[in-house]
Amino acid sequence: MRNRKAIAAYHLMLIPGFVLLILFSIIPMSGIVIAFEKFVPAKGIWGSKWIGMKNFEYMFSLPDSRSIFTNTLVIAVSKILCQLIVPVFVALMLGEIRSVWFKRTVQTVIYLPHFLSWVVLGGIITNMCSLDGIVNRMVMVFGGQPIMFLASNAWFRKVIILTDTWKEFGFGTVIYMAAMTGIDETLYESAQIDGATRMQRIWYITLPGILSTIVLMATLSLGNVLNAGFEQILTLYNPLVYQTGDILDTYVYRMGIENAQYGLATAVGLLKSVLSMILIILSYYMAGRFANYSIF
Amino acid sequence: MTHHRSRFLTALRMNWWIALILLLLAFSCLLPILNTVAISLSNQAYAATGRVGLIPVEFTLSSYEKLMAEATFGRAFLISVLRVLLGVALGMLTTILTAYPLSKSTRAFPLRNAYMWFLVFTMIFNAGTIPWYMQIRNLGLLNTLWALVLPCAVSSYNIILMMNFFRGIPREIEEAAIMDGAGAWRVLLQVYLPLSLPSLATIALFILVQHWNNFYDGLILMNKPSNYPLQTYIYQLTVRIDPSTISDAETLREALKVSGLTLNASKLVVSMVPVMVVYPFLQRYFVKGLTLGAVKG
Amino acid sequence: MRKLLCLIVALMMMLGCAQALAAGDDVAFAPYEERISMTVGRANPGSVDLPEDADIEHNKYLDYICDKLNIDVTYDWIAEPSTYNQKVNLAITSGDLPDVMIVTNKGQLQQLVENDLIEDLTGLADQYFSDYILDIYNSYADKGLGSCTFDGKVYAIPNLEAGYSYSYLWVRKDWVDALGAKMPTTLDEVVELARLFMEKDPGGNGEGNTIGIAVNTRVAGVYNNLGNIDPIFHTFGSFPRQWIRGEDGKLTYGTVTEETKNALAYVAQLYKEGVLDPEFVVRTGDDFNALLLSGRCGIFFGPWWMPDWPLPSAKVNNPDCDWVPVLAPLSDDGNFYAYKQDESTTWAVVRKGYEHPEAPFKVLNQTYIGMRGFDPSVREFYPDRNVLWTVYPLPILLNYDDENVQAAKLIQAALDTRNPEGLDPQNTNFYESSVKWLDDGDIDSWHTYTSRVTASMLAGSENVKFVDNVYPARTDTMDLKLTQLEKIEDETILKIIMNEMPVDEFDSFVTNWYAQGGQEITDEVNEMYGN
16 A cells, blocks of 8 residues: 555656656657668658668778777777776775865866866877877886877877876766765774774775675766767877777768768667667676676 | 784875875876966967966966957856756756656566666667757757756766665665655655765766756757857857958957967866866765764764 | 837838939849848857947847848857858758858758759849959859859859968078078978078077978868978879869879879978978877977968968067068979869858848848948947958858959059058058058068068969869768778878888879779769869
């Protein structure tokens, strides 16, 4: 009896959110047909010519499709991994700091690069990586030869991954810090009494306490497995590093500059979505099966 | 005693290391920003030669004056403030109301999984700009404040995050409340929300930042510059020097006072302002143990 | 308030109207008897320097059009340049076309024509354009309306961009003088001078810090741009990225030629020797400018307007620095070769079914009366401001091909006698600034004189020869394959220059280029031009 009343309340609560979702997410989704069309704006979504899987075929028939997919995957996956690991470390370190003032300042400051656009950062990074930039000066102090990092296929991806991690780790840290406040304080108190070391405390209390958030973040980031960071690469790459740095989005963007290739862009988007969905479903079942843990 | 002391020393030493690493990290994050601020306050001619470091050269506020020069600035600012207020209110409402039922187990709420997957689906799939635009147009929202608020009011990402935080709250507390005769709404309002202040602060911050900094939807959904929110207004404020029409020294001198570099830098500073103002304030809620301790006490 | 104003003006107009018509005034400027409305979709011109109580939608320029022609212009939308094509596409998709819309993409123009969404404007130009504007169009002969003529019908009002904005050499003359060197004319002399600058370091940058020749990442083939080293390629008879008509009348893509291979071999050698900026490939536009403005580099290539932008900042930093244009490097026959501009890149189109397809023609007539200074009252609108001409509702820029060159000659003639009589208002401005620089040494006026007189005159030199190049519309194959072709093109050009790929591999690039779609595109382009 009680239960049914509660369920009714739950449905009621969900109404506003789901009405908005239907209006602004589900209804427009019918536009996904564009992926199967040679879309011409003048003919509209329903009047354009249906060409079946041509857009997809084209995507895979590109002479460079292999290197483009490899670049995209390698960069995206590396970024996801770094984005998971670094913020956890930083959050744990922050957790060890007692001074509230210090903690607040550091947290605020590391969140700031998140607001810098890549266009601005691009200039700064280019300067730092230039032949007489700060990085090469350090290289030379240690007796190395200066390197043009952004014009080198050996270095380009590393720079991309490193700078992206630097820009975004503050964001993840905020989430983990919030998760850490949810951990029951009494656990720490009893650990203290039992004489646990700092490492033991982190390992047995803090980490398990935020583990579900870590897993959740990992799963959510699977949705980005084909998003290698369009804006960042666009501002930092040049034709010399196409070999290691040209990704799906930059390629499609270059296609679209002159004549908007909406069909192709939608097809790429759809492909990404399908892949992400599969990965998310997979991780959902794996987590349920092996850890008996429900992510969502 | 000695044992105790050495542990204390280890802890101290380790804290030093940690503090040092964190300081370095923070410093690396601060440098580009200080550089940006310095450029925004420098004379364009010097900024253009790439010689501005952390201190402004030939201090000038002209790029900020340029930002605020037009009557549209005030309007855009107002639209942005309205948008943030409305957006955060609406966003928090939908996030809380959607996340709470979804945080229940399937036993307590049988249809939960169906809703959940629906939500995940909408998070992953979208059909691009054109259909989205057409729908907003068909609803007659183009060129209104609602176009900036309604379509992005539901963030699946935030909902899932919030739901996860809700799940971390011990079941016993809820059960005790139900024993006292509280219904679902009262449990949410009187038990869950007070216990979730840190996560609510986090989500509010995310929504605020998102609304404050989103310029793209203003660009596409607003038909007139006079309806732009602040970030869209700022985005379009480039110094377009059209060499074929610059005829006199006065125009050129004006144009040279501010130009791409300094103006862009000042745009960035503006985009960071609300976070600098709001974040330290919200962070009160992150301080460990505060909320749980209060409830326990 | 504005409505009221318009109403009053309209009443006055109706009185004046009959008079004007009775006086036998030209149809080009005849106001409508009844107020008509015209909605417009266009790009946001950004800051046009209007005072606080006016904005792009409400200002005296719009009132002016309304007063003179009885056309009430309102904006359906004003979109940002960065997303302009997208906004146009959205307007087209949703079927909400404004009465008159600016299109900046030829593919969109084609689409609008093919789907019968815009009015056929054939004959309206002759009928409604003022003599002033018609004369500009006629000066381009067939090319005037050619860009928007499909099957003999005219579907738009195109802009016409002045030519002579090709790149030539810019040199720090103060450095040349300090070293007692002479101004270069041949390619060898240019390179020799660059080496001298690097070695002697007249700018005091410290050893090894002076850049020989600055170059941007696109290297060559972008018209009206600074930092390309096009002139070096041209001395080899190479025109990268341009469609060039050969002696047999056939069109060839300029990158995939033997001449380009030779030029690349030469440039690669320059790069190896360090004469070319070693880091050019990772420099942004701002970085490039910084090289010139901070005095790290004394040689680059760019068109006539360099003194207007970005060079004034160099003067601010160092008043002694003296950038001068030189028509160099010359080819062996003493000529300077260049390619021509794409005349039309923007079009105004009229929605199918709009009752007054001739209205935009009239708006433009009036616009040019105002913006070119023929009506002095316009200058009194906002006397203390320099409002940009793009404030007018239809930003279609019309210039004679040799407009700047002719203007420079007129101003020079006036300067010779110090008598500006007979100059049009705009040139009078330039004249006055030039006098300020020449007679008073006013450093803020240096740029006007140098760009409008010195550099523009130079651009019109007699030994400048233009090759026959075309700007083809996009073909179906281009839509699909151009991105890939450009990718290998950019990659090859950079890798050869930076010595990461031997010059001999250029031949296999050419083979690849043709195989991956270049052949089809070449055929299509040749077909387009009747070969």
